[in-house]
Amino acid sequence: MRHRLYKYFTERKWADAFLDGEMLFRSLAYFRDYEDENVRGDRNEGNAIFRPSGGLIINNQTQRTTFTLPEFAFESKANQEEILVFCVSRSLTDELRDRFEAVACVEILRVPTLCERLWRSLPPNATRYARRVEYYDEGDGAGTRWALPDQIATSKFKGYKWQNEFRFVFSLTDALGFEKGTSRLVRGETLEPPKPAEHHEHLVKTGSLRGICHLHEL
Secondary structure: OOOOEEEEEOOHHHHHHHHOOEEEEEEHHHHHHOOOOOOOOOOOOOEEEEOOOOOEEEEEOOOOEEEEEOOEEEEEEEOOOOOEEEEEEOOOOHHHHHHOOOOEEEEEOOHHHHHHHHHHHOOOOOEEEEEEOEEEOOOOOOOOHHHOHHHHOOEEEHHHHHHOEEEEEEEOOOOOOOOOEEEEEEEOOOOOOOOHHHOOEEEEEOOOOHHHEEEEEO
16 A cells, blocks of 8 residues: 545635544445436445346256346445544545545555554454545446455446545444345336435544645645
8 A cells, every 4th residue: 555645625614624633434335326417426336236247147956947137236335334434545636626526636655554543443343444435437347346245345336436545444343254244136227215324423533634645736
């Protein structure tokens, strides 16, 4: 993690709060329901989707038959309520500034030091990860992602690749454990109503980060 990271802010006061060591984590459900024309919000947040263009091929091992379900998809959904993320970017660009409507950006110069302070500040029972987001097409094979909530939480459709995102992820439950999610077959695209009760947040205080960061006023 030698790559520098960048956090964009719509107000200078939030940049100062971050520099003073305040990192506001929000649940995947918050970003799933966030409405801003697919900038920060993503209705598929925390949901890995496999939707082949020719239909979903089903292998019946018992009857040793294979058939195709047109217009069907396989979804594997993590517990979007119990997984919390703090999102940054691996890029400093005008496009990100404009699309995030940012007035300030904090450049994180020493990522390993930030991770060390962050992990130390989390509750001792927290399960946590820090990794770059992987981008995929809905026709790509699901691979092992369907069973791994940590991969689901750090995967997005390629339409979001412009963000070049990196995420700090943690949970205070077993929500990041193997197969700790729900899987289903769906026909067509499904859009569930927002669930504000699942919009959790957790403020982590790491102590001052000013010595490992640089503020850009945009």
